[in-house]
Amino acid sequence: MLGDKVPYYKAKNLTASLRVRVQRVLIASLLITLAIMGVRQTKGLQVFELAAYDHLVRRSIPHQPDERLLIVGISESDIQKQKRWPLSDQIIARLLQKLQQHQPKVIGLDVYRDIPQGVGHEELVKQLQAKNVITIAKGEERESDAVSSPPEVPSMQVGFSDLIVDIDNVVRRNLLYVESPFLSTNLTNPAKFYSFALRVSLKYLNNLDFQVTPDALKIGSTQFNRLTPNAGGYQLDLKDTVGWQILLRYHSPNRVARQVSLTEVLEGKIDPSWLKNRVILIGYTAPSVKDVFATPYSATENTNYLMSGVMIHAQMVSQILSMVLDNQPPIRVLQDWVEWFWILGWSILGGMLIWQYNRPLYALMAVAIATISLWGISLILFNQSIWLPVIGPTLGLLGTGAVILVRKTYHSLYYDSLTNLPNRRSFLKQIRHLKNNHIYSQHPLAAILFLDLDRFKLINEGLCQQAGDYLLIETAHRLEKLLKTHGQIARVGGDEFAIWLRTVQNIDEVTHLANQLQEQLKQPLKWAGHEIFTSVSIGIALERIDHLFQSEELLRHAHIAMYRAKEKGKDRYEMFSPVMKSQAESRWQLETGLRKAIQQQEFKLYYQPIISLRTHKIVGFEALIRWPSSDKGFISPGQFIPIAEETGLIVPLGEWILKEACCQMKQWHQQFPRNPPLLMSVNLSSRQFNQPDLLIQQIQNILKEMVDEKQRNSLKLEITESVMFNNVEGAIQLLHRLRALGLRLSIDDFGTGYSNLSYLHRFPIDTLKVDQSFVRRMHEENDNKYAQIVRTVVMLGHNLGLEVVAEGIETEEQMRSLLALNCEFGQGYFFAKPLPPCEATALLESDPQW
Incomplete structure (x- = not known):
C-alpha cells in the first residue's frame, strides 16, 4: 500500500495530535487535582479516606x-x-x-x-x-x-x-x-x-x-x-x-x-x-x-x-x-507534595485512557482496570507499611476521565476529528448568531462559500484512503493559511468545506476570494513520491442579515450553487440564484418520487426490437425501463436514471429490470420457439458493475429461478464503454465471472469514451454496439466523418471476431449503408420504437420483415 511508504505523514499528525492531547489532559488533571486538594483541606474527603483505610x-x-x-x-x-x-x-x-x-x-x-x-x-x-x-x-x-x-x-x-x-x-x-x-x-x-x-x-x-x-x-x-x-x-x-x-x-x-x-x-x-x-x-x-x-x-x-x-x-x-x-x-505516610503528585499522576492516567479509546465501552473498561489497579497498588504498599490515600486518586482518575469524556463528546459534536475544523453543526451554530453580532451592524451581508474537492473519490480509491485523508488535512491547512482571521472554515461533508466570511461589503470581495481559493488549491501535493492534482468546485451564496435570515437556508443555497458548478464542468465557482433552488427542489421531489415508485412498483419495461440487417427479421429485444408516474405522468429515463445512479437506487431497480426481462424472455421462448432463440439485452449500470459480488449473487438467483441453463446464452448484458475502462483489470475479472454463467456480453455506446484499444481484445465480449449519435449523423456532413467512425467501429469489431449492433437507425438510407459495411444487427425508430410487452408480443406474432 502506498500509505505504508509515508510514516513521516503519520508521525507528523500523531505528534501534533499527541501534543494537543497531552496539553488538554494536563490542564484538566491539574484543575481536578487542585479541586480535590481543596476539598481535602476542608475535610471533605476525610471520612471516605478513613473508610478506605479500614478497607485496606x-x-x-x-x-x-x-x-x-x-x-x-x-x-x-x-x-x-x-x-x-x-x-x-x-x-x-x-x-x-x-x-x-x-x-x-x-x-x-x-x-x-x-x-x-x-x-x-x-x-x-x-x-x-x-x-x-x-x-x-x-x-x-x-x-x-x-x-x-x-x-x-x-x-x-x-x-x-x-x-x-x-x-x-x-x-x-x-x-x-x-x-x-x-x-x-x-x-x-x-x-x-x-x-x-x-x-x-x-x-x-x-x-x-x-x-x-x-x-x-x-x-x-x-x-x-x-x-x-x-x-x-x-x-x-x-x-x-x-x-x-x-x-x-x-x-x-x-x-x-x-x-x-x-x-x-x-x-x-x-x-x-x-x-x-x-x-x-x-x-x-x-x-x-x-x-x-x-x-x-x-x-x-x-x-x-x-x-x-x-x-x-x-x-x-x-x-x-x-x-x-x-x-x-x-x-x-508520604509528604504532602508526594501525595499531590500521586493524585496528579492518576488524574493524568484517567484523562489519557479516556482520550485513547474512542469506543465508550473500551474506555470504561480501561478506567475500571485502572481503578482496580490503583486499589491493588495501594493494598500492596499498605502491606509494606505505606499508607497512600486512594479516594483522592480515584476521584482524580474518574474526574479527569469524566472531564475529558465531556470534552471529547463536545469536540465530536462540534468538530471534525480528521481536520480538527468545526463541523456542520458548529458552523451553523456560529452563523445563527449573526443577527446579534455587532460586526454586521454596518455590513449586514453574509457570504458562504461551499467547496467540494473534484476527483476526490478517484484519489481516495486510486491511491489509498490515507492519501485521501492527507488531501483533506492539507486542504484544511491551506484554507486556514489563506483566510487567517477573515473567515470561519468548517468541514461539512466527506470532501466538502464551507467558509463563512465575517465582513463582506460587496460581491466582488467574494468572487476575488473564490478565484484565490481555486488558484491555491490547484497546487499539487506530494504523496509517497506521487503528485496529487485536484481542483475545487465552489458555490457562493449571499444574503442580508435581517429578521428573516436563516443560516441553514444560506448554507443550502451555497450547496446548490456548488452542485451547479460541478454540473458545468467542475473547477469553477457559481453564484446562487433562485432558479437553482427551484431546480434543486424539483430534483429532490424527483428522488422522493423515485423511492416511492420503487416501493409501489410503478416502473414498466418496454422492449425495442433488434433486427438482423441481413434477413430484416427480429432476432431479439433490448429491455428499456420506463416510469409512468402516478403523480407526474411519463418521466424520461434521462431524468431519473442519473438520480438512481447517484443515490444507489439503481441497484434494486437494476435487479428488478433483470428479473422482469428474464421472465418476459421465458414467456416468448415458450410462445415463439426459434433456433436460435430470441435474444434479450439488459443494461447494467455503473453502480451494479462496481459491486461485483452483489451483482453475481443477484444474477445467479435470477437465472436459477427463471432461466433454463440451455437458454442462458440468450441473455445478453450490456455495459457502457466508460464503465469498463474505469477499472480495466476489475472489469476483465467480472466479465469472466459473468461469462462463466453462460451469458453473452456487449459493450454499449462504443466510440463515445476514451477507450484504450490495447485492452479491448482482453475483454471476453461478444458484441460491440455503435452509439446512435454516430449512426444518426452518418449522412449529415460533406466530409462524412461520422460515416468513417461507424465504418472504423464495424471493421474493428469484425477484426476482433465480434458481432456489431448499430443503434439509432431512423432511415432506410442508414440501414442500407450499415448493411454495405456488413454490420450484422440494428435497432432504431426505423424498425420500431420501444414497445410495451403486449405490443411487442403482437409484433412477434405478425413476424414482420423490413
Whole structure:
C-alpha cells in the first residue's frame, strides 16, 4: 500500500495530535487535582479516606498471634460466677497473686481502680505496688470525669488510657506520650504522661533507652515518627494531634494473642509456660461492661463487631514490641507534595485512557482496570507499611476521565476529528448568531462559500484512503493559511468545506476570494513520491442579515450553487440564484418520487426490437425501463436514471429490470420457439458493475429461478464503454465471472469514451454496439466523418471476431449503408420504437420483415 511508504505523514499528525492531547489532559488533571486538594483541606474527603483505610486494613495479611502476650479476659460468665460487678479488690488481688506465681515479665491491669471495691483493698494495693505491674488511669478535660489509679501506686507504674476515636468513632491511632507544661510546677520542665501501652512495653523492654524529640519518640534505636495533622487521609485539627501519636497497626481482627478467662486463672487451669516472661494484660471482654470500641474490622462484622479495650491495648503493645524487637516498620505516610503528585499522576492516567479509546465501552473498561489497579497498588504498599490515600486518586482518575469524556463528546459534536475544523453543526451554530453580532451592524451581508474537492473519490480509491485523508488535512491547512482571521472554515461533508466570511461589503470581495481559493488549491501535493492534482468546485451564496435570515437556508443555497458548478464542468465557482433552488427542489421531489415508485412498483419495461440487417427479421429485444408516474405522468429515463445512479437506487431497480426481462424472455421462448432463440439485452449500470459480488449473487438467483441453463446464452448484458475502462483489470475479472454463467456480453455506446484499444481484445465480449449519435449523423456532413467512425467501429469489431449492433437507425438510407459495411444487427425508430410487452408480443406474432 502506498500509505505504508509515508510514516513521516503519520508521525507528523500523531505528534501534533499527541501534543494537543497531552496539553488538554494536563490542564484538566491539574484543575481536578487542585479541586480535590481543596476539598481535602476542608475535610471533605476525610471520612471516605478513613473508610478506605479500614478497607485496606481488612484486606491486609493477618499476623499470627503474638507469643509474647497473654490476655486475661473478664467475660460475662466470670462476672456471673463472682456474682458482682465491679469485681471486688480481693478478686483482682487474688488474680494478680496467681499470675505472679508464674513469673510474668509485665502485668498490665486494664481495669480502673480509683476507689476501693468491696473487701481486699489493702491486699490489692500491695499487689499493684509490685515493680512489674502497670495500672491504667483515665485523664479527661474535666477533672470530675477523670479516673485515677490508687494513690499508693508509683507514678512510674501508671499509664493513661490511650484509646483515641476518630470522627466516625473508630480507633485507628495510638497515643503514646503527652507533655503538658500546665500540669507542672516548673514551666521549663513539663509534666510527662506515658500511655498504658507504652508503659507496659517499656517495662517489658527493661526500660530501654527512651528519648523524646519534637517530631518523634525513640526506644533504643527504633524511631516512632509523630503523626501530623495531614498525614495520609487525615485532616485533623491541632487539638486532635495532641501528644505523640502513631497509626495503630492491627495485628489481626480477633486473635492478637492467646486469651484465657479470669476463672481459668483462678482455678489454675492454664499452662504456666503461657505466663513466664510474658506480657499479661487483664481487662474486661464482657460486652455489658461497655469497654468496647469500633475498629476497622467493625464495618463488615455482623456479630461481635466491637473490640474490647484490653484487646486494642494488646494490639498496641504488640505493635510497639514488634517495631522495637522485630524491626517491623511503622505505618508510614508520604509528604504532602508526594501525595499531590500521586493524585496528579492518576488524574493524568484517567484523562489519557479516556482520550485513547474512542469506543465508550473500551474506555470504561480501561478506567475500571485502572481503578482496580490503583486499589491493588495501594493494598500492596499498605502491606509494606505505606499508607497512600486512594479516594483522592480515584476521584482524580474518574474526574479527569469524566472531564475529558465531556470534552471529547463536545469536540465530536462540534468538530471534525480528521481536520480538527468545526463541523456542520458548529458552523451553523456560529452563523445563527449573526443577527446579534455587532460586526454586521454596518455590513449586514453574509457570504458562504461551499467547496467540494473534484476527483476526490478517484484519489481516495486510486491511491489509498490515507492519501485521501492527507488531501483533506492539507486542504484544511491551506484554507486556514489563506483566510487567517477573515473567515470561519468548517468541514461539512466527506470532501466538502464551507467558509463563512465575517465582513463582506460587496460581491466582488467574494468572487476575488473564490478565484484565490481555486488558484491555491490547484497546487499539487506530494504523496509517497506521487503528485496529487485536484481542483475545487465552489458555490457562493449571499444574503442580508435581517429578521428573516436563516443560516441553514444560506448554507443550502451555497450547496446548490456548488452542485451547479460541478454540473458545468467542475473547477469553477457559481453564484446562487433562485432558479437553482427551484431546480434543486424539483430534483429532490424527483428522488422522493423515485423511492416511492420503487416501493409501489410503478416502473414498466418496454422492449425495442433488434433486427438482423441481413434477413430484416427480429432476432431479439433490448429491455428499456420506463416510469409512468402516478403523480407526474411519463418521466424520461434521462431524468431519473442519473438520480438512481447517484443515490444507489439503481441497484434494486437494476435487479428488478433483470428479473422482469428474464421472465418476459421465458414467456416468448415458450410462445415463439426459434433456433436460435430470441435474444434479450439488459443494461447494467455503473453502480451494479462496481459491486461485483452483489451483482453475481443477484444474477445467479435470477437465472436459477427463471432461466433454463440451455437458454442462458440468450441473455445478453450490456455495459457502457466508460464503465469498463474505469477499472480495466476489475472489469476483465467480472466479465469472466459473468461469462462463466453462460451469458453473452456487449459493450454499449462504443466510440463515445476514451477507450484504450490495447485492452479491448482482453475483454471476453461478444458484441460491440455503435452509439446512435454516430449512426444518426452518418449522412449529415460533406466530409462524412461520422460515416468513417461507424465504418472504423464495424471493421474493428469484425477484426476482433465480434458481432456489431448499430443503434439509432431512423432511415432506410442508414440501414442500407450499415448493411454495405456488413454490420450484422440494428435497432432504431426505423424498425420500431420501444414497445410495451403486449405490443411487442403482437409484433412477434405478425413476424414482420423490413
